Amino acid sequence: MENRKGSQTRDNVCIEIREDALVTSMREKMETVSTSVCISRVPDELRKGNAKTYIPHMVSIGPFHQGNAELKAMEDHKWRYLYAVLNRNSNFEASLEGCVKVLREMEHRARRCYSETINLPTDAFVQMMLVDGCFIIELFFKYAFKNLRRRSDPIFSKPGLLFDMKCNLILLENQIPYFVLQRLFQIISIPKQCNLSLNELVFRFFNNMIPGDKQALWEKFDQEGNHLLDMIRHYFFPTGPRKQPNSGTQQGLDCATHLKKAGVRFKKVKHKSLLDVKFVNGVLEIPSLEIHGYTETLFKNLIAHEQRHCDNTQHITSYAFLMGSLISSEKDVKLLGRRQILISDEGKEKEVSELFRKLCRDEKVKDFYYDDLFEQVNEYKRTKWHASLQKLKCNRPAKIMFIVAIGLLVLTFVGSLFSVLSFYLHHK
16 A cells, blocks of 8 residues: 555656646747747948947846956946845845746746847856846836935946946847846835836836927836837837828938928927827928937937837838938038927037938838828929929019029020130130
């Protein structure tokens, strides 16, 4: 009887192990087919001549830049933040073990988010996710609640470091999956003074980097993304329905100064999204964009993210193409600046023009969002031009003045040509 009982016990143990293995296998299979790749390296064609705007120079988050000697100074600080998070729990060891256990269960899904195989063993990968995840969460806590900061914390005490940190956390190559942050946020001890959700903490941290109406952006704070950069991209999304153009081909658009000469006017408007650009009765209504030190980094990484991981409308890339079309020179920047559509430091017109030239390098955009807008503007130009010609035909004095002006131009040209020929013959 004892042997039989022992056999039954051994059988039960074997069955339990097989069930655990089956559950793990099935979970990983589901994660494999349902988890999308959302974090990758920036394509070489975008990186050319602009590598610095895609590479972290202060802190490494995730596996792509882990071990970079230039980022080593921040590693010890990340561990201090991890300790601050775990130490809020009265049972430090239990808190650490609980975080490690949860992340082990999420390891396969987290690895699937990256575009390439991460050559780290399980323990190293889990440790990286725990350290980086808790560092980001604690950074959000300290940003939202000043009494959690220490005077010796360089991120908040040294000028410029917080700015650099924000710029590093919006890089495509410097991300961890957002569901990792969410799960850690659920199991760690939250500071007593914090009654904010993780999404609200994210919004507070990045809101001054996101152009647009702040109240409208706040209404979007509950939207989720695949990682921090992807969440910011969702804040940009336009609010109105997209109109389909009559033609199926992507059209070009003249620069702002040429459009003004053609009768198009420009007006600054306050819309819910920076991307809510409209054309109404000959007026291009464009929300105001303030140019900051992080504008180039933010837009370039958002565009890189769309180029790699967006299978539908590329909203940010479309906006960059729109603004790049309107801005071809410093004159265009000054024109839009006078209308308060572009806000930048005085004397920086050349830099702003160059910024949009860099952002708008490709002539084709996948599923271009503003194709109907371009069609409307170009049709208005044609209508305006034909109307001007018709008016000229009906207005005899204007017609005479037009002919006289053309005649004067011809005479001037002939005179100049005659002077050049005379000079040449005289010196020959």
